[in-house]
Amino acid sequence: MRQEDFDRDWEAAGKELLTRMKAWRLAHPKATLDEIERALDKRMRELRGEMLEDIAQASDLADVRAQPEAERPVCPKCGARLGPRGQEQRTLETDGDQRITLTRSYAVCPECKAGFFPPG
Ligand SMILES: [Zn+2]
Structure with missing residues (x-):
């Protein structure tokens, strides 16, 4: 953290x-x-x-690039260690009807090529 x-x-x-x-x-x-x-x-x-x-x-997961490779999250589909694919902004609507913007790592699976924002 x-x-x-x-x-x-x-x-x-x-x-x-x-x-x-x-x-x-x-x-x-x-x-x-x-x-x-x-x-x-x-x-x-x-x-x-x-x-x-x-x-x-x-969150540590806000930047996958900053994490040692062995601690990076794994792909939920195949379990391969995810690779970072840059930072992207993600805008979400909260329960209080406020829009918040998070800068998160976008990660991609080297095996099945699925890309997503790691949770956390
Ligand atoms: Zn995968």
């Missing part, structure tokens, strides 16, 4: 969420509980998406 992948400042992001909610509340003094909840959920989903992106990105 590469420590440097975690360097986004989540504490600051959490404080910013609180600051933005306070500002929103001051601008909406008559908001109903439902409206407050929706505003809060929207901002929390955004933060959740950012955190998910960072945490998912901090």
